[in-house]
Amino acid sequence: MTTLAVRLPLPAGLRTVRGATGITLVGAVVLAGLLAPVLTGTDPTAQSSLALAGPSGNHLFGTDDLGRDLFSRVLYGIRTDLLIGLTAVPAGALSGCALALLSGLSRWADLAVQRVFDLLLAFPGLILALAVTAVLGPGRWPVIIVIALAEIPGFGRQLRAGILVQREREYALAARVGGASRLRVLLRHVLPNAVDPLIVQSAVALSLAVFIEGAMSFLGVGVRPPEPSLGGILSQSTAYLATHPAFAAAPLIAVTALVLGLTLIAEALNEGIRR
Amino acid sequence: MSAVLEVRDLHVEFAGAEAVAGVGFELAAGETLGIVGESGSGKSTTALALLRMLPAGGRISVGSVLLDGQDLATLPEPALRAVRGRRIAMIFQDPMSSLNPVLTVGRQLDEALRAHGSDGRAKRAARAVELLDLVGIPDAARRLRDHPHQFSGGQRQRVMIALALAGDPDVLVADEPTTALDPTVQQQILRLLERINRERGTALVLISHDLGVIAQTCRRVLVMHQGRVVEHGPTEEVLTRPRHTYTARLLAAVPRLDEPSSAAAHATPAGDPLLTVSGLRGTYGPRRRPVTALDGVDLVLRPGETLGLVGESGSGKSTLARALVRAHPPTAGDIRYRGEDLAVSRAARREIQMVFQDPYSSLNPRMTVGQILAEPLIAHGLGDRAERSPRVAELLRQVGLDPASADRHPRAFSGGQRQRIGIARALAPRPSVLICDEPVSALDVSVQAQMLDLLAGLQRDLGLAILFIAHDLAVVRQVSHRIAVMHQGRIVETGPADQIVTDPGHPYTAALLAAVPHLTTRSTV
Numbered sequence: 001m002t003t004l005a006v007r008l009p010l011p012a013g014l015r016t017v018r019g020a021t022g023i024t025l026v027g028a029v030v031l032a033g034l035l036a037p038v039l040t041g042t043d044p045t046a047q048s049s050l051a052l053a054g055p056s057g058n059h060l061f062g063t064d065d066l067g068r069d070l071f072s073r074v075l076y077g078i079r080t081d082l083l084i085g086l087t088a089v090p091a092g093a094l095s096g097c098a099l100a101l102l103s104g105l106s107r108w109a110d111l112a113v114q115r116v117f118d119l120l121l122a123f124p125g126l127i128l129a130l131a132v133t134a135v136l137g138p139g140r141w142p143v144i145i146v147i148a149l150a151e152i153p154g155f156g157r158q159l160r161a162g163i164l165v166q167r168e169r170e171y172a173l174a175a176r177v178g179g180a181s182r183l184r185v186l187l188r189h190v191l192p193n194a195v196d197p198l199i200v201q202s203a204v205a206l207s208l209a210v211f212i213e214g215a216m217s218f219l220g221v222g223v224r225p226p227e228p229s230l231g232g233i234l235s236q237s238t239a240y241l242a243t244h245p246a247f248a249a250a251p252l253i254a255v256t257a258l259v260l261g262l263t264l265i266a267e268a269l270n271e272g273i274r275r
Numbered sequence: 276m277s278a279v280l281e282v283r284d285l286h287v288e289f290a291g292a293e294a295v296a297g298v299g300f301e302l303a304a305g306e307t308l309g310i311v312g313e314s315g316s317g318k319s320t321t322a323l324a325l326l327r328m329l330p331a332g333g334r335i336s337v338g339s340v341l342l343d344g345q346d347l348a349t350l351p352e353p354a355l356r357a358v359r360g361r362r363i364a365m366i367f368q369d370p371m372s373s374l375n376p377v378l379t380v381g382r383q384l385d386e387a388l389r390a391h392g393s394d395g396r397a398k399r400a401a402r403a404v405e406l407l408d409l410v411g412i413p414d415a416a417r418r419l420r421d422h423p424h425q426f427s428g429g430q431r432q433r434v435m436i437a438l439a440l441a442g443d444p445d446v447l448v449a450d451e452p453t454t455a456l457d458p459t460v461q462q463q464i465l466r467l468l469e470r471i472n473r474e475r476g477t478a479l480v481l482i483s484h485d486l487g488v489i490a491q492t493c494r495r496v497l498v499m500h501q502g503r504v505v506e507h508g509p510t511e512e513v514l515t516r517p518r519h520t521y522t523a524r525l526l527a528a529v530p531r532l533d534e535p536s537s538a539a540a541h542a543t544p545a546g547d548p549l550l551t552v553s554g555l556r557g558t559y560g561p562r563r564r565p566v567t568a569l570d571g572v573d574l575v576l577r578p579g580e581t582l583g584l585v586g587e588s589g590s591g592k593s594t595l596a597r598a599l600v601r602a603h604p605p606t607a608g609d610i611r612y613r614g615e616d617l618a619v620s621r622a623a624r625r626e627i628q629m630v631f632q633d634p635y636s637s638l639n640p641r642m643t644v645g646q647i648l649a650e651p652l653i654a655h656g657l658g659d660r661a662e663r664s665p666r667v668a669e670l671l672r673q674v675g676l677d678p679a680s681a682d683r684h685p686r687a688f689s690g691g692q693r694q695r696i697g698i699a700r701a702l703a704p705r706p707s708v709l710i711c712d713e714p715v716s717a718l719d720v721s722v723q724a725q726m727l728d729l730l731a732g733l734q735r736d737l738g739l740a741i742l743f744i745a746h747d748l749a750v751v752r753q754v755s756h757r758i759a760v761m762h763q764g765r766i767v768e769t770g771p772a773d774q775i776v777t778d779p780g781h782p783y784t785a786a787l788l789a790a791v792p793h794l795t796t797r798s799t800v
Contacts, residue, residue, distance in 0.1 A: 178651035
């Protein structure tokens with residue numbers, strides 16, 4: 001499957017204003033997360049007596065209700081979110097693609113796989129999250145599993161549609177006439193030509209991952225405190241929204257920048273592919 | 276006679292590259308003008324520029340298009356919209372995709388009429404019936420309620436013409452209006468265009484790659500080459516005494532139906548049949564209402580023989596080709612290669628390979644030419660990695676390409692070169708039978724001639740048996756030893772190539788032959 005290293009239309013799509021804005025936003029947030037140990041010396045879980053302080057020279061974004069430094073918590077929270085997204089999205093993408101390939105091989109498998117996708121799509125996300133957490137307990141893994149499960153049908157359907165189109169092209173027929181087996185036609189000829197839209201899907205999926213992590217942590221079924229995550233910090237801040245609005249500002253900005261940036265990238269890529 | 280349309284020194288640019296470089300002509304009211312040229316000559320771009328409907332990125336850089344003295348090249352967009360359809364209208368090549376599939380034909384005609392300001396619903400409906408009637412659609416009043424998919428390809432093109440005539444334009448621009456149609460239908464559409472020109476005095480600009488089509492319909496012709504007009508004059512004169520070498524070359528490359536088959540000069544069929552097909556039936560579609568594509572086909576192919584297979588779309592030619600390479604297994608009957616059943620023997624399947632129609636979609640865009648040619652070798656386990664690359668080089672040489680081009684992707688090649696790659700791929704597993712499904716119909720005439728030479732040479736050198744499927748009878752006669760005529764899933768007639776053309780035994784064959792557009796000038800006259 002070495003041919004998967006395909007010629008991507010990345011640069012063309014991203015060289016637009018939209019793509020550049022997306023990359024700048026995402027790049028800034030990702031860099032902040034990666035450089036967290038350099039940018040701040042404060043332990044994100046270290047408590048102090050200075051609770052709910054506003055922004056100051058010592059605490060750039062202020063402190064939370066337990067006196068922890070918000071700047072450090074947001075930076076490390078970004079790390080948590082990125083780690084979750086970068087584990088869950090590839091896992092979901094690979095499973096979705098594997099299922100799509102399976103359904104490309106036989107009609108019965110296709111029927112079964114499509115019903116599995118229907119089930120996953122029809123299942124309310126919140127109830128899925130609660131069910132997984134009920135079994136595994138709160139923490140990082142349930143979040144990853146829920147995100148991965150939620151991404152499977154998106155990737156699966158997208159790739160299946162691509163396979164159905166490409167399979168009818170003459171070059172696929174030519175490969176079959178040339179003696180290639182069904183599996184070989186699928187993997188070597190059809191798949192490389194059908195993966196383009198998945199690049200866009202990945203960017204969409206990453207923003208969805210940030211969203212789901214936020215929602216789960218917000219509901220208290222996500223990443224367990226004191227470990228910082230963007231959704232967790234946001235959830236904490238709601239109790240003080242009326243009295244200390246600055247508390248919610250920093251995590252909100254980080255989440256918004258990340259989701260907006262990823263969406264812009266996805267749109268720019270999409271346009272690049274269509275062109 | 277005053278000129279209704281006058282084009283002066285028209286230049287069209289696409290991102291800095293000039294597609295049309297200084298085209299000029301005049302069209303008098305009620306006149307017919309043909310524009311002929313090969314792909315990339317700028318003929319379609321010229322047609323679109325007349326209505327200023329160039330695709331994104333294209334613009335008229337210099338020149339003017341004067342319609343009754345009004346310059347369309349500089350007219351503001353709203354004023355232009357009022358001219359389009361009412362004064363000058365266009366019909367496109369593909370009648371399948373040019374009609375909106377979700378609206379009834381009546382609605383679409385009504386919309387076109389409303390756009391041109393015809394008032395009153397009842398009046399518009401009456402006019403729509405009149406238009407459908409004019410373009411020769413039987414039972415017009417009832418058919419207004421039908422959707423495009425309920426019409427045949429030829430009827431859809433008639434509907435397109437009716438739409439174009441809705442605004443009663445002075446000039447009708449037809450861009451390859453019959454290229455997607457069967458010869459008998461093409462004949463009808465050309466007659467219709469002629470009749471409209473004659474009866475209504477609509478001036479006609481007909482763009483085509485086919486000199487025969489132009490010869491039959493247009494009094495004057497413009498020959499385009501690389502964005503320029505190389506020759507311009509009365510059709511008869513241009514066709515009989517071409518002044519420009521390009522026109523002469525174009526004329527020489529056109530296959531003529533009245534030239535005898537040259538197949539015997541290349542190879543003589545001999546020996547026992549290689550391929551025997553008997554009682555082949557093929558159906559597809561839902562089990563309850565199956566469509567029969569093959570209805571008991573028998574044929575025999577000998578070593579070194581070219582069997583031409585002609586028939587119109589839907590006759591089952593392509594289904595037969597795909598059944599022969601086991602891409603769509605038939606529902607009944609058997610195919611034997613030297614007595615071995617193809618359904619059983621993998622070795623026999625290797626002996627039969629296929630060349631496809633579309634040189635663009637039949638090559639995997641993600642693979643290099645070397646990889647494409649190596650695929651069948653890998654699939655059949657022929658040779659190891661070290662043996663494959665000299666074989667690929669040999670194949671490229673065989674089809675007249677540089678072996679060094681193995682590292683390039685298909686997009687780096689022209690249509691004709693891609694078709695050569697397709698032929699090389701079919702030759703890779705050393706087959707003895709080649710199934711060619713419309714191998715030259717997507718190519719320009721000059722490239723077509725080279726491709727036919729290549730196939731003839733390969734047949735002579737390798738002793739190949741070729742099943743040559745095409746709709747163009749002139750090409751088929753030229754390359755075939757024998758011709759089989761297919762109609763509604765059956766082979767209605769088989770015989771020596773020259774005899775089928777000069778003395779057809781079946782009425783359907785005779786109808787096919789009558790529909791072939793002739794160059795008005797035959798060398799013998």
